[in-house]
Amino acid sequence: MSLVRLVRRHVKAAALALALLSGPLTTAGAQAASWCVAVWYPSSDHPGGFETIVANADVVDVVFPFWYTPDADGRVLSRAGADWREQVAAWKGAGLVVMPSVFATHSGFLAEPRRSAHVAALLALVDENGYDGLDLDYEEFPLSTREPFSELVEALGAGLHARGKLLSVTVHAKTEAEPGSYPSAAAQDWPRLAAVADVFNVMTYDYTNRNEPPGPVAPRSWVADVVTYGLGAVGAGKLQLGLPFYGYVWKRGRPPAAATTWEATRRLIDQFKLDAAREPDSGELTADLNVTGLPRQTVYVSDALTLAGRLADLAGRGLATAGVAIWGIGGEDPATWQVLRDARPAECRLRASAPTG
DSSP, X not given: OOHHHHHHHHHHHHHHHHHHHHTTTSSTTOOOSOOEEEEEESOSSOTTHHHHHHHTTTTOOEEEEEEEEEOTTSOEEEOOOTTHHHHHXXXXXXXXXXXXXXXXXXXXXXXXXXXXXXXXXXXXXXXXXXXXXXXXXXXXXXXGGHHXXXXXXXXXXXXXXXXXXXXXXXXXXXXXXXXXXXXXXXXXXXXXXXXHOSEEEEEOOOSSOTTSXXXXXXXXXXXXXXXXXXXXXXXXXTEXXXXXXXXXXXXXXXXXXXXXXXXXXXXXXXXXXXXOEEOTTTOXXXXXXXXXXXXXXXXXXXXXXXXXXXXXXXXXXXXXXXXXXXXXXXXXXXXXXXHHHHXXXXXXXOOOOOOOO
């Protein structure tokens, strides 16, 4: 069965199931105070990510432009591209909150005096460009940075809030009590970070990453465990669920995998008339290409039915969040946006405010 036919057959049924289970996506019938849809951009190699955001500005609330990174001394380097000002203007013109992501996997700048210099550089970035705030996506830090990283986030949060700006913090998934067993996740003190953050994005994806054998990107049972822990450590008012709109394809069944999109998977399935299936726990679309003369390929990717199933599963467990944060914009199943429209339990009330003091 072609991917297009598969989605058309099931997405309406999934949307109905979502409505019946969620009604809306809150616990015990309580009304969500705010529910936001955030997207990172760019978050795939597909060239259509910007157009996707603009076309779905009625459901997208927050953009995290993935443009900045610190150097070893804490200076902020830009990779925004030549047309970034026009992009920001278009998003702001559509009423979206714009909070650029600052990404790092090195942590030497956490030592003083570099840490204070880094905070000053981040605040200057917001001041100079009129952003609504910042998203910190600092990953793979050693456990020894747990204290200085918390101190950096607290200093940055104080500076942003004094300006009436917002702070978003993006963290590794964890399912156990603080600090957690996985070093990079344990380096992130969830209660302490969330106390100063306005948004707390949890990366509930890459359960199977590109360096592992083929498997689901985000099993529902695992996502539920992460959200359950997060609601206790952070609370429902700030916790945003990380959603993968991407997938992985493994050649010859061996890592490393390459990131892929629903669009590319659709072409693969339709071209070779592959039998598409569903991974039972994640609900992800999966297929195997085993054609003479070509390397075997195994793919796992999310589509609209996957998304509807994920949201319905959390609602059925009584697990409510403050919204979702999406990685993999561009080349996603277009029907996913309607799933989000149908699922939204409340408007997004996340906004920068007037400076204090």
